[in-house]
Each structure stands twice: as structure tokens, then as C-alpha cells.
Amino acid sequence: MPYKLFVTRSIPDVGIKLLQANKNVSLEIYERDQQIPRRELLKRVHGKDIILSILTEKIDKEVMDAAGPQLKMIANYAVGFDNIDLKEAAKRGIVVTNTPHERVNESVAEHTIALLFALTHRIVETDAFTRAGKYHAWGPKLLLGTDLVGKTIGIIGTGRIGSSVVKRLYDGFGMKVLYTDVVRNMDLEKITKAKYRTLPKLLAESDFVSIHVPLLKSTQHLIAAKQFKMMKPTAFIINTARGPIIDEHALIEALRHKTIAGAGLDVYEFEPLIAMNPKDIKELRQMKNVVLTPHTASATIEARQAMSETAAKNILTFIRGKAPPNAVRT
Ligand code: GLV
Ligand code: GLV
Numbered sequence: 001m002p003y004k005l006f007v008t009r010s011i012p013d014v015g016i017k018l019l020q021a022n023k024n025v026s027l028e029i030y031e032r033d034q035q036i037p038r039r040e041l042l043k044r045v046h047g048k049d050i051i052l053s054i055l056t057e058k059i060d061k062e063v064m065d066a067a068g069p070q071l072k073m074i075a076n077y078a079v080g081f082d083n084i085d086l087k088e089a090a091k092r093g094i095v096v097t098n099t100p101h102e103r104v105n106e107s108v109a110e111h112t113i114a115l116l117f118a119l120t121h122r123i124v125e126t127d128a129f130t131r132a133g134k135y136h137a138w139g140p141k142l143l144l145g146t147d148l149v150g151k152t153i154g155i156i157g158t159g160r161i162g163s164s165v166v167k168r169l170y171d172g173f174g175m176k177v178l179y180t181d182v183v184r185n186m187d188l189e190k191i192t193k194a195k196y197r198t199l200p201k202l203l204a205e206s207d208f209v210s211i212h213v214p215l216l217k218s219t220q221h222l223i224a225a226k227q228f229k230m231m232k233p234t235a236f237i238i239n240t241a242r243g244p245i246i247d248e249h250a251l252i253e254a255l256r257h258k259t260i261a262g263a264g265l266d267v268y269e270f271e272p273l274i275a276m277n278p279k280d281i282k283e284l285r286q287m288k289n290v291v292l293t294p295h296t297a298s299a300t301i302e303a304r305q306a307m308s309e310t311a312a313k314n315i316l317t318f319i320r321g322k323a324p325p326n327a328v329r330t
Contacts, residue, residue, distance in 0.1 A: 002025055003024055003025055005019065005051075005052060006051050008051065008052065008054055009030055009054045009057075009077075011308045014305045015307075016029070018313070019312050024319050025315070035057075046068060048068075048070075050071075050073040050074075050318075051073070051074050052077060053074060053076050054077045054078065055076065056083070057083060059085065060084075060085045060088065064085075064092060071094055072093075073095045074089060074096045075097045077311045079104055079108070080098070080241075081098045081214075084096055095324065097314035097318075097326045097328060099311050099326065100160060100326060101309075103305075103306035104298050105164050107302065107303035108161045108164075108240055108298050109165045111293070111296070111297035112165050112238055112240045112264075113168060115238050115264030116208060116210075119236050119238075119263075120146045120147065120148060121145045122143055125288045148173045149173055150176070151175055151176070151207040153207070154179070154208065154210070155178070155210055156222070157180075157212035157213030157214075158188050159212060161212045161240075161241075162181075163185070163187075165210060166192050170193070176193075177193065178196075178197045179194050179195070179202070180196065180197055180199050199222070200230050203227055208235065209223075210238040210239075211223070211240070211245055214242070215242035215244055215245055219242075220245065221245070222245050222246075223246045223247065223250075223251075224246075225247065228251070228253075229254075229259060232261075233258060233261065235261055236263065237262075238263070239263070239267055240266040242267050247269070248269035248280075252283065252284060255290060262290055263290050263291075264291045265290070265291070265292050265293070266293045266296065272294070310326065314326050314327075
């Protein structure tokens with residue numbers, strides 16, 4: 001009997017082709033290119049052995065119950081896995097995988113740096129200025145930004161993505177590197193002269209702070225009102241990891257009161273809302289020192305194909321009875 005696989009959303013074709021080519025897989029894909037309604041998800045997972053999920057689907061006890069006791073694997077099409085109840089999966093012996101492909105790390109690292117440049121060279125703001133027909137004459141003090149060279153980047157989390165950001169900023173732009181993590185990263189220290197700091201010290205000394213930790217209980221609201229007050233008033237914060245790592249209300253307060261200089265955000269605490277209350281949304285939309293992208297840090301053709309291939313390879317390895325390369329440990 002082939003493994004029954006349900007794919008909750010159409011994904012790039014590389015992985016789908018690999019799965020289709022395997023006789024041991026019976027593939028069913030949600031037809032529409034939009035988020036599957038919860039009720040439909042609960043119906044469609046019934047009797048499946050494997051679910052290939054994307055990060056907008058909450059895969060919890062209810063979904064696992066709806067699938068049934070034969071559910072063996074959840075292959076998440078994402079680097080993050082906070083949409084999956086790992087404890088519940090472990091209890092049932094369900095294997096969970098993610099897609100931390102090198103291409104994805106690079107894509108997110110590039111996007112992080114794109115946000116840095118968009119802020120420091122005021123790209124979004126000056127583009128709007130130019131389009132609005134406001135460029136009448138060159139001026140020595142017109143729309144001044146700030147350089148990266150010689151400044152200090154503070155990285156929170158030096159896993160694959162955080163390290164990739166640091167290497168580029170050190171090699172390419174001559175930045176000084178501070179980092180904080182649960183363990184010292186000797187490789188990174190060697191390659192980039194990165195210096196370890198506690199989080200409060202990192203926040204106090206950095207010109208730019210970029211977040212690259214997964215969302216866990218211990219990282220939720222890691223950056224809140226108290227932490228913003230530790231930052232320099234000239235500092236910028238970048239978040240391409242997960243929204244709830246920053247207390248969004250505290251962030252908007254910090255931007256409103258110029259506690260910090262600006263923010264580059266790809267993820268939001270209450271996604272797809274960019275903030276919880278309408279007043280904050282309106283204000284955030286109008287802030288010129290903020291650059292907002294719609295969770296597109298890994299949205300390149302290369303990265304998304306690599307994620308598709310990785311998710312498929314995890315599944316194909318699993319059905320051959322081997323441990324999939326990207327099993328998530330609880
Ligand atoms: C995207 O946010 C991912 O986790 O891959
Ligand atoms: C996750 O954010 C990682 O660093 O791999």
C-alpha cells in the first residue's frame with residue numbers, strides 16, 4: 001500500500017515531481033492556491049499517513065486526531081516549525097521535519113541585509129519622494145542616511161541564518177560583530193572576530209540588531225519594552241525570524257517615542273496583521289523609518305524550490321525506513 005500524503009497548499013514543482021515519481025506515494029494536493037480553510041483541512045487529512053504542511057497551517061492535536069492513528073509524519077514546508085505542536089507529535093510517535101536548506105538560509109540572509117540597506121539608505125522613503133515628484137534639486141543635506149561600514153551589528157541567534165548574515169556583513173561591509181546565543185559560537189568568532197555578549201550588553205552596544213532565533217517559549221517577547229530601552233536611540237532592529245519574538249506593542253511604542261531609530265520587519269506578532277489594533281496599524285503604515293515586507297524573506301525562486309525539494313526528500317527518506325535528514329528534535 002502506498003503512503004497516503006496530503007499537501008495542504010500548492011508548492012513549487014521540484015518536490016512535487018519527486019513525490020509523483022515514487023510509486024510508494026499516493027499524492028493529494030489541496031487544489032487552490034490559497035490557504036486551506038480549517039474545516040477542509042480537518043476533512044482532507046483523514047486517513048493520511050503523511051501531511052506536507054506550510055507554515056500558515058496550525059498542525060495541532062485536533063488535526064492529528066482528524067488524521068487518525070496511522071499519521072506517521074508531518075513534513076513542514078518551512079524552516080520554522082512553531083505552527084506544529086511538537087509535544088503532541090512526539091507523544092504519538094509522529095516524525096516532524098523542516099526545510100533548513102542552505103539556499104533558504106542564504107535567501108533569508110540576503111533579505112535581512114536588504115532590509116538593513118533599505119533602512120540605512122532610506123530606499124523606500126526616497127523612492128516614494130522621487131515618485132511623488134518632490135525631487136527638485138540636489139542638496140547636501142537632502143535625505144541623509146547612514147552607512148554600514150564600521151558600525152556594529154548585533155546578532156541574536158547564530159544558527160545557520162544568523163551566521164550567514166554575520167559573514168556577509170563582516171566580509172562585505174566591514175561591520176563589527178557582536179552576538180548572543182545559548183552557547184558560544186567559536187567558529188563564528190574565528191571567522192568574523194565576532195564577540196559574545198549577554199543580550200543586555202549586545203542591545204546597548206549595537207547599531208543594528210537582527211533576530212535569528214526560532215520562536216520558542218523562551219524566545220517569545222525576548223525583545224520587549226525593557227529591551228528597547230537598552231538600545232541606542234540611533235539603533236535599528238530587524239526581524240526576519242518570527243513575529244512574537246518581539247512584543248509588537250512595545251516595538252510600536254519604541255518607534256513612536258523614538259526610543260530606537262527604526263525597524264525592518266518581515267514577520268509580525270499577529271500575522272497577517274502588521275499589528276493588533278487599527279490605530280497601531282495606521283501609525284506603522286505611516287512611519288518613514290520602518291520598512292515592512294510580507295513574510296517574504298525566503299520568497300525567491302531558488303529558495304522556494306529548494307524547500308520543496310527538501311520537504312520531498314525528507315518524505316522519501318522516511319518512507320524508505322530511514323531517519324529523514326531534517327527531523328526536528330523536541
Ligand atoms: C519561513 O518563515 C520559514 O520558516 O521557512
Ligand atoms: C533559524 O533561524 C536558524 O538560524 O537556522
